[in-house]
Amino acid sequence: MNVQGIDIVLYQENNNDYISLTDIARHKDSEHTDTIIQNWMRNRNTIELLGFWETIYNSNFKPLEFEGFKKQAGLNSFVMTPKKWIENTDAIGLISKSGRYGGTFAHKDIALEFASWISIEFKLYVIKEFQRLKEDENDRLELDWNFQRTLAKVNYHIHTDAIKANLIPESLDKSKINFIYANEADLLNVALFGITAKQWRDENPNTDGNIRDMATIEQLVVLSNLESLNSVFIHQGQSQPERLLQLNTIAITQMKALMNSK
Structure with a gap:
């Protein structure tokens, strides 16, 4: 500064x-x-x-x-x-x-x-400049978080398109279609967070937002990757148990790599 x-x-x-x-x-x-x-x-x-x-x-x-x-x-x-x-x-x-x-x-x-x-005067200027830098840093962190959250949402559209094309039978009513979407979303939640969205809400009744809103930047990066991989696995015709096992293994490996990275 x-x-x-x-x-x-x-x-x-x-x-x-x-x-x-x-x-x-x-x-x-x-x-x-x-x-x-x-x-x-x-x-x-x-x-x-x-x-x-x-x-x-x-x-x-x-x-x-x-x-x-x-x-x-x-x-x-x-x-x-x-x-x-x-x-x-x-x-x-x-x-x-x-x-x-x-x-x-x-x-x-x-x-x-x-x-x-x-110098008392110099100290005040140091404080002012230091606070400005910290505010800029916080703004960048907020921008990073929002970017990763947006990236996860964009990839989710790719993910849901794969579900719609490969998993949804003909002539299903809306409630069954929504159930399949939610089930696939929870597959990723379980692979990465270990719990479903409902389980998280039950454990955090007074928290604003959902399990993904509370995720760290590292978790959102991995979630984005899992969504893309899951769409590929779905196109390959893999069953949910097979995909869950692979996604969980990948989530553990990637989270370890991110957490150990400087």
Whole structure:
């Protein structure tokens, strides 16, 4: 993100947002960013902030080492660096990265406090820009979900056309035709979700939408694939038990692949 002409790199780890302290420090002095960060970390208030944050969010944090640093903080002889803090306390709130986009990164909670120490005005601009980026990210995720849901619906038309052409006998009344459609839709639900649409509704009476509305993006991708494959299996004349076994195996394989993918 760009704040008042300063490019600030963001980094994600374990679904947490980290912001470059090195880039924030450039707002004050672009030539001595490491010194600025170290001066901030010499303060007792900073050490307490870092320690209390780790106590809340990091089960592996070393409290005894934290107490030792807290007693020394503020003394003229006290020196603290991000690397020293991380190595001695097993901290996760700060991250040191090397390379082109390297430097010192901090969890957004900590990074905003550092920005406040640099400049209250600059902190407010950082917050504004960060919120804008998160809103854009949420919009993209919503767009992805809607796209996959639409893709599943489009493929469903292919799927139902195959049913109509191959499974529906002549002269059936509307109720029987609808029953066959619902039965095939539930075949896919069982293959992917393990339950039928009715079973899901019975288990979730207060939830808006249906089982597919509540699906994840990964599930919708697999559902889209299952619909296309099921139409092929129907054209081949396979029975429902045969198709259900194949579709379930495929669903398990594809979900594993998607969930293990970065």
